[in-house]
Amino acid sequence: MHLSAQTHYQAELDAGRFCLQHCPQCKNHVFTPRELCPHCGASPLRWVRASGLGTVYSATTIARKADAGGNYNVALIDLDEGVRMMSRVEGVAPEDVRIGQRVQARVAQKDGRGLVLFQPAAQGGAA
Helix, strand or coil: CCCCHHHHHHHHHHCCCCEEEECCCCCCEECCCCCCCCCCCCCCCEEEECCCEEEEEEEEEECCCHHHCCCEEEEEEEECCCCEEEECECCCCHHHCCCCCEEEEEEEEECCEEEEEEEECCCCCCC
């Protein structure tokens, strides 16, 4: 049985693995999951483990009342693999997330489903 690209991506996250697609023809990584390479049209794309390292491209703070969970951030992250994704940076106050900040992904579980969250990368770690 063939899983759709999105279903395969979510199944990997549910199993605790952060994977991206990689085109064996043009050698580009692909995100969001899809059936054909958006760069060259090749198929099939291969699934590879993401390094999880990236840089904050943009961030904003969403204000919420404390009883609704408090403020949180929404960030666009440029992964080292050359793709951009939307997520959150945790481990720092939402308003302290900065453009250019290095971050590291982790797979978290919420309601039995995996999702990618980021935290500040360790200083002196892999770049």
